[in-house]
Amino acid sequence: MAKQESMSLLVTGSIGIDTVSSPHGQADAVLGGSAVYFSFAATQYAPVRLVGVVGDDFPDKFRTTLGSRNIDLAGLETRAGSKTFRWTGKFEGDMNEAETVDVDLNVLAERGPTVPDSFADTDVVFLANTHPALQRELLSQVRSPKLVVCDTMNLWITTERDSLIETLKAVNGVIINDAESRQLSGKTNLIEAGEWILGLGPKFVIVKKGEHGCLLVTPEGPAAVPAFPTKDVKDPTGAGDSFAGGTLGYLCEQGNSELHTLRNAIVRGTVAASFTIEDFSLGRVKDLARADVDARIQAFKSMLRFE
Amino acid sequence: MAKQESMSLLVTGSIGIDTVSSPHGQADAVLGGSAVYFSFAATQYAPVRLVGVVGDDFPDKFRTTLGSRNIDLAGLETRAGSKTFRWTGKFEGDMNEAETVDVDLNVLAERGPTVPDSFADTDVVFLANTHPALQRELLSQVRSPKLVVCDTMNLWITTERDSLIETLKAVNGVIINDAESRQLSGKTNLIEAGEWILGLGPKFVIVKKGEHGCLLVTPEGPAAVPAFPTKDVKDPTGAGDSFAGGTLGYLCEQGNSELHTLRNAIVRGTVAASFTIEDFSLGRVKDLARADVDARIQAFKSMLRFE
Secondary structure, eight states: OOOOSSSEEEEOOOOOOEEEETTTTEEEEEEOOHHHHHHHHHHSSSOOOEEEEETTTOOOHHHHHHHHHHHEEEEEEEEOOOOOOEEEEEOTTTSEEEEEEEEEEEGGGGGOOOOOOGGOSEEEEEEOOHHHHHHHHHHHSSSSSSEEEEOOOOOHHHHHHHHHHHHHTTEEEEEEEEEHHHHHHOSHHHHHHHHHHHTTTTTTEEEEOOOGGEEETTEEEEEOOOOOOOOOOSOOTTTTHHHHHHHHHHHHHOOOOHHHHHHHHHHHHHHHHHHHSSSSSTTTTOOOOHHHHHHHHHHHHHHHHOO | OOOOOOOOOOEEOOHHHHEEEEEEEEEEEEEOHHHHHHHHHHTTTTTEEEEEETTTTOOHHHHHHHHHEEEEEEEEEETTTTTOEEEEEEOTTOOEEEEEEEEEEEGGSSOOOOOOOGGGOOEEEOOOOOOHHHHHHHHHHHSSSSSEEEEHHHHHHHHHHHHHHHHHHHHHHHEEEHHHHHHHHHSSSSHHHHHHTTTTTOEEEEOOOOOOOOOEEEETTTEEEEEOOOOOOOOOOTHHHHHHHHOOOEEEEEEEOOOHHHHHHHHHHHHOOOHHHTSSSTTTTTTTOHHHHHHHHHHHHTTOOOO
C-alpha cells in the first residue's frame, strides 16, 4: 500500500449488547461488539465505515452513541424481526481472559450484513472475528482494497480450519491472540507461530498478549511492545478490538503499512486498548479527546526510550 | 546510592550441578546455580565477588570455568565431606516454567557460607534466592553496603513469610517473578503487587515475567520492557539470575541506582537473559564478548524506539 492522502477505513464485525462483570463492578446490557470497539479507537485517526447487523431491539441510545463519532452508519443494518447479538461475560483474578457466561448469537447466526455500494471503494478493511467464509464474502464486496487485515478465534481454528486458511491467504495482515496463534500454527514460540502465518501470504502478523503487550512479526524480523503499565483495569472487554482500531486507524492516517509505520502503529493500538480497559463498555473512550490519546502516547514512548 | 567510581559487587547464592532437558536437547551434570548465572552476566560490567559453598565433589573443570571470568572466588568455600547442590529440571511446551524432576540440596541444607573479610567492604550486594534468615545473616557480614537487592521464591513466601518480610525491609531493591509477587502481596495487578512490596521499604521492585519481559515499579511510577524477541530458546535455566546479573552489573558500572539508570539497567538485564537461554548451562555466555552484548543492546533499543 503506497503513501496516499485520506485513506478510507471499513470494519466488519459484531455489534452487541453486553453484560460484563469484573472484580471492579458490573455493567448490564451495555453497548459492545468487536466492530464498535474497533470504531471508537480508529476514529481517533480516521473516519470509519461500519458494516454490521443488529436486531430491531437495538436501543436508540446505542445508535446515538455510535453516531456521536466519525462513524458512517450506512452499513449498519437493522433487521426487522431479528434480535441483536448478546454476550454475558465475567473477568476474574488477573482478568486476562473472559469467561463467557452466556451468549445469544441471535442475528449473528443469520445471514451476514452487506457492504453498501457507497463503501465499495474502501482502501483499508478490517475483518473482525466471524466465520471465515463470511469474512471472505464481505471482503469480496470491496472492489480493490489496498490493505486487508483480519482477526479470528479458537472456534474457527478448530471447526473451520480450511476455510480460515483460505481467508488468511486473502489478507495482508493478521491480528490474533497468543493462544490462537499457537493453536493455529502448532508452534509454541510466538515468533515461529507468526512466521508460520506469514508463510500463508500475509505481510505482517500481530500477536496480542493481553497484559503482556504484543509482538509484531514481519519478514524483516520481529518487534515487541509491552502493554501500557496501568493499575486502572476495570473491564478488559474490547481491548483486542480497540488495539486493532488504534493500529489500523493510524495506518490509515499515515497512508502506508511499511515496517516503520507498523511499529509506530502498534504503539497507537496499545494506547487505545489501555484507555478502553479503564471503564466498562465505552465509558472511557466514547468522549476521549485526541489530546489525551497523544499525551499517553508520549508518556509511553518516553517509557520505552533507553540509553 | 550516589555516583561513585568502580563500585564493588558481591553475590550470594547457589552453585550447583544441573541436569536439564528441554524440547531442544539435554545437558547432564553441567555447571549451574543462581550465583553462577548472575556472575557471568554481571562480569560484562563489573568484577564480581562470589560467595557460596560447594562440596568436595565439585569438578575442577567448573572451577576453571568460574575462574575464566572476572570473578573473585575468595568466598567460594569447598566443604570437605559435603556434596554440591544438584538440580534436575525439565522444560516443556512454551518453556516458561521449569519442572523440578529431582533436587538434592546437599551442602545447601547445611550451614551457609561466610563472607570473607576481604569482601566486607562491598558496595552492592545481590542476595540470590535462599532462606530469608540466611540472606540477612550474609548481609550482616557486609559492613556498609550502598545498595542491597534480593530475590526469593514461592517456598519462603509460604513457609517463612515473617522472616521474608524482615529481609524485604532490609533491602533497597527486590527482583522477583510475577507469580511470586502476586503470592506475596495478594494483589493480582503486578503494579499493585510491586507497590505493596515498596510499602515494606525497598526503593524499587522489578517483576520478572519470563518470555513477557519485566516491569519496574518505583515510587515515581512503573516502566516496562518486553523480553528480547527470539526464536532461539534452548534452555531457560538461569534467565532470571542472568537478568539480575546484567541489571546489577550495569548499576555498579554506572555507580548509581536512580530511576533513569534503573530503566537502562533492565534493558541490560533483559539482554543478558536473552543470551543465557540460547544454549544449555553457560554455553552461550561463558565466552561472550562485550561487543556482542552491546550490539544486541543497540538492536533492542532500536526495536523500542517509536515516533
